[in-house]
Amino acid sequence: MRHGSSSEYALTIAIVCGFALTGVYAFSGSPFKTAGQAERFDRPTWSREINDIRGYPAYRLRSDGSSLAIGRVTGLGPDALEVSLFPDMTVEPVANSRVVLLPTNASALWALVPTTSKQDISTELEGLASLTLDRVVAIVQTPAFNQTYRARLQDIVADAYADINRDPAMSLATQRATEILRTEYAPRLSDILATMVMPRVRQAALEMLTPSWAGIRDFLSNGEIDMSPLGRAATEVLSDETFLRSVSNQIIDAAADPRIWRFGITYSDALIQRVSSDPRIQGLIDDITADPAFRSEMRVLEQETAQAITEIFSHVVGRGPEMKPDTLAVRIIRYILLRRPRMVAVILPMDQVPPSDILTRFTPLTVAVK
Amino acid sequence: MPDPSALPVLVVSSLSVRQRGGRMLLHNVDLSLQPGEIVILAGPSGSGKSTLVNFLSGAIETREGGWEASGTVSFDGRSHDLARGRVTVGGVVFQNFALFDDLTVGQNLEIASAHNPAIGADLKAAIDGLLMDINRSLPVNAASGGQRQRIAIARTLMGNHPVLFLDEPNSGLDVSASRRLSILVRDLARDLGIPVIVVAHHFRHLIDVADRVLILDPNLHDLVEVPLDTGAIEAALERIETADPPDHLRLETPHAEALAAETQSQGSEARREIRTTPGTWRLSWAVRFLLGYLWELCFAPSALLFVGLGSVIVGFVATWFIFMYLPFRDYLMPIIHSDALAGLAYSELRVMAPLIAAVLISIRNSALIGADVGHKVYSDQIKSMRNLNVPHRIYINLMVLLSSSVAAIVLAAASVALTAWVAMETWAYIFPESSTYMWRDQFFQRLWPPGQVMLIGTDWILAKTIPSILGASAIALYFGYRPKADIIDINKGIAQSLIWGLSFVLTWQSVLTLIEFRYVSARLEATF
Numbered sequence: 002m003r004h005g006s007s008s009e010y011a012l013t014i015a016i017v018c019g020f021a022l023t024g025v026y027a028f029s030g031s032p033f034k035t036a037g038q039a040e041r042f043d044r045p046t047w048s049r050e051i052n053d054i055r056g057y058p059a060y061r062l063r064s065d066g067s068s069l070a071i072g073r074v075t076g077l078g079p080d081a082l083e084v085s086l087f088p089d090m091t092v093e094p095v096a097n098s099r100v101v102l103l104p105t106n107a108s109a110l111w112a113l114v115p116t117t118s119k120q121d122i123s124t125e126l127e128g129l130a131s132l133t134l135d136r137v138v139a140i141v142q143t144p145a146f147n148q149t150y151r152a153r154l155q156d157i158v159a160d161a162y163a164d165i166n167r168d169p170a171m172s173l174a175t176q177r178a179t180e181i182l183r184t185e186y187a188p189r190l191s192d193i194l195a196t197m198v199m200p201r202v203r204q205a206a207l208e209m210l211t212p213s214w215a216g217i218r219d220f221l222s223n224g225e226i227d228m229s230p231l232g233r234a235a236t237e238v239l240s241d242e243t244f245l246r247s248v249s250n251q252i253i254d255a256a257a258d259p260r261i262w263r264f265g266i267t268y269s270d271a272l273i274q275r276v277s278s279d280p281r282i283q284g285l286i287d288d289i290t291a292d293p294a295f296r297s298e299m300r301v302l303e304q305e306t307a308q309a310i311t312e313i314f315s316h317v318v319g320r321g322p323e324m325k326p327d328t329l330a331v332r333i334i335r336y337i338l339l340r341r342p343r344m345v346a347v348i349l350p351m352d353q354v355p356p357s358d359i360l361t362r363f364t365p366l367t368v369a370v371k
Numbered sequence: 372m373p374d375p376s377a378l379p380v381l382v383v384s385s386l387s388v389r390q391r392g393g394r395m396l397l398h399n400v401d402l403s404l405q406p407g408e409i410v411i412l413a414g415p416s417g418s419g420k421s422t423l424v425n426f427l428s429g430a431i432e433t434r435e436g437g438w439e440a441s442g443t444v445s446f447d448g449r450s451h452d453l454a455r456g457r458v459t460v461g462g463v464v465f466q467n468f469a470l471f472d473d474l475t476v477g478q479n480l481e482i483a484s485a486h487n488p489a490i491g492a493d494l495k496a497a498i499d500g501l502l503m504d505i506n507r508s509l510p511v512n513a514a515s516g517g518q519r520q521r522i523a524i525a526r527t528l529m530g531n532h533p534v535l536f537l538d539e540p541n542s543g544l545d546v547s548a549s550r551r552l553s554i555l556v557r558d559l560a561r562d563l564g565i566p567v568i569v570v571a572h573h574f575r576h577l578i579d580v581a582d583r584v585l586i587l588d589p590n591l592h593d594l595v596e597v598p599l600d601t602g603a604i605e606a607a608l609e610r611i612e613t614a615d616p617p618d619h620l621r622l623e624t625p626h627a628e629a630l631a632a633e634t635q636s637q638g639s640e641a642r643r644e645i646r647t648t649p650g651t652w653r654l655s656w657a658v659r660f661l662l663g664y665l666w667e668l669c670f671a672p673s674a675l676l677f678v679g680l681g682s683v684i685v686g687f688v689a690t691w692f693i694f695m696y697l698p699f700r701d702y703l704m705p706i707i708h709s710d711a712l713a714g715l716a717y718s719e720l721r722v723m724a725p726l727i728a729a730v731l732i733s734i735r736n737s738a739l740i741g742a743d744v745g746h747k748v749y750s751d752q753i754k755s756m757r758n759l760n761v762p763h764r765i766y767i768n769l770m771v772l773l774s775s776s777v778a779a780i781v782l783a784a785a786s787v788a789l790t791a792w793v794a795m796e797t798w799a800y801i802f803p804e805s806s807t808y809m810w811r812d813q814f815f816q817r818l819w820p821p822g823q824v825m826l827i828g829t830d831w832i833l834a835k836t837i838p839s840i841l842g843a844s845a846i847a848l849y850f851g852y853r854p855k856a857d858i859i860d861i862n863k864g865i866a867q868s869l870i871w872g873l874s875f876v877l878t879w880q881s882v883l884t885l886i887e888f889r890y891v892s893a894r895l896e897a898t899f
Contacts, residue, residue: 005666016675017785024788027795028819030808037808055812055820070809087808328705335706 030088037072039085040095042366045102049079051342059084059100059346060329061092066115066356067320068329074102074346081369084346093350099365105336105343110317112363113330113347115356118316125316129309136302145294153285161275171271178264186255193251197244205234379403380566381460381533386442386453388419388426393437396422398592400442402585404534404566409556411577412570412594413604414587415612420570421466423587424536429459430754446533461534461568462758466542468523469755470511473663476522477507483529486650486760490531497563498525501555517548524559530759535559537569541576549576556580575601586611650760660766661773667743668736668771668844669778675785677735681727682786686793689719694801712798712813719794720787720818721887725832726880728786732778733843733876734869740771740844741868744851745861753852768848775844776837783836787826831887839879843872 005013025032059072072086072095082102084095103109114122140146165171208230238244255261276282290299318330329345336343346366349355383402389395396419404410414420425431431438441454451458471479480498484490490498501521505514514522520540527535537556541549557580560567571577574584584604585594588611597607668674693711697703704711744767747753756763791814798810819826826832847868855861 004663005671009672012672013670013675016672016679017670020675020679020785020788023792024784027788027791028811028815030811054822055816058809058812069804070806073812087806089808090806323701325701326705328708331706332709 034088037086037088037090038094039083040100041077041081041083041369042100043369044076044078044080044082045364045366047104048082048102048344051104051344052076053343057344057346058329058332059086059348061348061350062113062353062356062360063320064353064356065321066113066118067325067327068113068347070328071348072346074344082366084348084366092348095348096368097351099349099351101347101349101360101363101365103333103345103347103363105333105341105345107337109345110330110333110337112357112359113327113333114317115320116358118319119357122313122316125309125312129306129313132305132309133302136298140289140295140298143294145292146289149292150285150289153281157276157279157281157285158272161272161279164275165268165271168271171268174264174267178261181258181260182255186251189251190248193244193247197241197247198238201234201238202231205230380406380446380564382445383427383460384443384445386440386444388423388438388440391437391439395592396589397587397594400592400594402594404568405582406564406566407560408566408582409560409577409580410566410568411574411581411584411604412568412587413572413574413584413608415589415608416572418587418589418611420587421538424461424463424538424568424570425754427458427460427534428463428532428536428754428758429457430463430751430758432457432757457757459532459758459760461536462527462530462532463536463538463755464520464523464527464540465751465755466539467750468519469751470519470523470526471752471755472510472512472750475508475510476502476505476514479511479522479526480507480529482656482761483526483759485653485656486762487530490529493563494528494531497559498528501525501528516543517551520552521555524555526759528559528563533565535565535567537567537571539570539572541571541573546576549573553577553580574604578604650762652762652765656761656766657770660770664770664774665777667739668732668774669781674732674735674778674782677731678728678782678786679789681731682724682789683793685719685723685727685786686790687797689715689723690794690797691801694798709813709816712810713817715794716791716814716816716818719790720826721828721832722884724786724790725783725836726884728783729779729836729839729843729876729880730873732775732782732840733872736775736778736840737843737847737868737872738865740847741851741865742861744848745855745864748852749855749858749861771844771848772841775840779837779840780833783832787832828887828891831883835880835883835887839876842875842879843868846872846875 056073056075058070059074060068061071062068070087071090071092072084074082074084076082084100086092086095103112141151166175256265289295315324318326318334320327320330329347332345347360349360355361381404383400386397386400386402387395388397412420412423422431426438426440427444439454443450443452444458444460445451446460471482474482480502502525505518505522511519511522524535524537540556541552544552553576556567556569556577559565569577569581574581578584578599578601581599584597584599586597586604586607587593588595590611595607597603693715694700694704697707697711744753747767753763753767756766794814795807795810798814799805799807818828850864850868850871853860853864855864
């Protein structure tokens with residue numbers, strides 16, 4: 002048992018104060034800093050079901066789309082929420098910014114992807130589609146496929162088609178769609194053909210019928226007719242932009258017709274559902290993927306698909322020149338995977354162009370009336 | 372010279388003392404003491420003179436010393452059964468004085484005075500006379516050897532016991548000092564009327580003032596009175612050592628049983644008495660000991676800095692390692708950052724900080740407690756406390772354990788605070804662009820959510836820290852109290868305190884942490 006000297010007591014007091022100060026700094030932040038600026042906003046209806054007493058982070062987006070946590074969002078009841086900035090962050094005042102509240106879902110994730118990354122993703126998707134089509138075509142065109150699998154696949158599709166046609170509801174829908182096409186779109190196509198194709202066909206027929214010694218000789222000796230005028234006419238028609246635009250407009254109009262569109266969706270769904278539920282399809286796929294004849298094609302397809310998916314994912318979560326995963330994007334993915342509804346706030350200064358133009362479509366929070 | 376015909380002031384009858392299952396020390400010994408009588412107690416080394424004195428002074432107890440005793444002691448017309456437990460017949464001036472070296476001269480006297488009946492004016496005058504040239508505000512270590520002896524005598528007199536024992540008082544004294552001591556003892560006995568038993572190997576100068584000489588014969592297990600003559604005493608001792616008791620030198624002593632009921636009554640206003648119960652604790656002294664141990668075990672700068680350094684290492688190393696040496700850091704960090712901080716908070720604040728605090732506190736305090744108590748045992752301070760009726764179990768054991776509990780709470784809290792701060796600063800150094808408030812949100816997201824007063828798991832932190840540090844302190848007390856024959860025994864006690872204390876801390880922390888993991892894993896899985 003020993004007592005200390007006055008200098009030891011003074012040192013102890015200093016150390017204890019130091020410990021206490023470190024605790025205050027660590028647990029509550031600097032006691033010498035004023036609270037960060039905060040603003041109250043009306044709470045969007047969709048966010049009222051999402052409640053976490055810890056609050057949600059608020060981010061600022063840099064020009065490359067990467068995020069930096071600069072504050073937090075806390076609920077103040079069903080009608081209001083508060084966005085407060087961290088006291089040690091020097092950023093634009095909340096009042097001078099667009100504050101966008103995003104739910105942690107796929108659309109928010111997509112909205113945060115910078116426009117340049119979206120273009121890259123589009124390119125990747127096109128490449129992937131093209132690649133997949135090339136590989137599928139390559140497989141389908143092989144003798145091995147024709148010999149072993151084509152008939153099996155055709156049987157499955159034909160059976161599915163027949164099954165759909167046996168379905169009274171689908172049969173009625175098909176008849177209705179056919180009727181619409183026949184009565185509403187066929188006359189328009191007939192008009193186009195009459196006005197743009199028929200003159201050329203008549204001209205070609207005239208040329209074919211105009212007598213020439215060579216033609217008469219060929220016809221008499223070999224029984225042949227010179228069909229080249231008709232071929233030229235067809236080529237001219239198909240290279241006529243006006244014709245193509247007219248035809249494609251008609252096709253697009255038909256496809257955009259909600260009745261045709263809904264029928265197409267319903268029919269496709271029914272076909273896919275029947276094909277996929279056919280017990281033979283899994284065996285067919287297994288056999289194709291395991292067939293040594295297609296191994297090289299499958300390997301290329303797998304590798305390039307994996308590469309493309311990696312690139313697409315990288316563009317979705319990556320930011321900056323090195324495409325490092327972004328905290329905010331990862332946070333949203335995490336809550337999507339965990340199926341936990343959360344929200345985040347994105348604070349965009351008024352004078353900053355958002356890195357993603359989709360963000361401008363979100364309605365910013367409105368300042369609550371005090 | 373006391374009147375031989377006067378009634379004895381104290382009578383010991385049929386005293387038998389033996390080690391439990393071991394050797395016999397005394398067998399049916401009778402002893403009576405006259406007021407103011409000076410008795411020299413001599414005997415070969417190891418014959419048990421000091422043990423007899425310790426036994427009669429209550430410095431050792433039958434139940435804890437492995438001793439068995441029987442017989443009665445009578446004083447002031449009352450008899451006490453020695454077999455029933457501790458009986459404090461006399462005050463002892465130990466050979467090494469056993470002064471409380473943490474206290475000043477005055478405090479040494481105060482503690483004796485506070486735990487014993489008030490002394491009379493004659494005793495007070497005698498004590499003042501003894502300490503006339505000594506500054507009572509100085510630490511006892513500042514006094515010379517002779518002064519320390521007088522302080523020890525004065526403190527023993529403060530105990531107000533019926534008998535005064537002096538254990539080897541002239542050991543190491545030169546001739547003149549030994550003579551002065553003899554005169555001092557004679558004057559005290561004569562003036563105060565207290566019988567004095569002087570245990571001595573060097574009795575040449577004490578013979579002049581002694582009234583009787585008793586030799587403890589280890590062969591007869593009895594006290595043998597021999598003539599008051601140096602030659603006769605030496606011859607008797609020589610014969611005893613050659614296992615040939617000198618019957619012709621032995622004097623007949625009256626059987627004490629006859630005198631047992633006829634001890635002289637104490638008429639003075641400040642009555643001396645035999646104590647059979649442990650001393651009552653005093654609040655002021657309890658607080659004084661508590662503050663002393665709190666300072667030593669908890670608030671001394673070395674304790675705070677010790678724990679502080681450990682916390683700095685934990686906070687820095689764990690944070691730096693997680694955020695700087697993570698494989699594929701640049702790519703994984705944004706993915707795991709939030710969870711890494713939450714996990715780091717859990718491991719640093721709920722596991723590592725309490726562990727490092729407990730380990731460091733237990734190491735430091737085990738060494739201190741082992742050294743402190745070991746020294747007190749070795750220097751007879753514990754015996755002296757018992758003899759002076761000072762409840763050392765309360766003042767030392769209880770206060771050490773109380774202080775250890777406070778140290779566990781205070782230093783664990785300090786460790787948690789400092790670890791968190793160092794972790795925050797380390798993180799801020801690694802991520803200079805980010806806000807420490809974001810660190811706070813993520814670091815404490817599962818451990819200290821808004822609305823929570825205390826850290827979640829504070830009960831676990833305390834459950835791990837307090838018992839482990841208390842246990843280590845109790846282990847240090849145990850090894851500290853074991854008998855100490857020399858300095859090596861003190862060092863051994865410290866080493867054993869460290870080894871067993873630290874082993875206990877690690878075991879306790881490991882077991883509790885495993886149980887804690889089991890309890891919290893489900894909760895963490897739900898929140899991560």
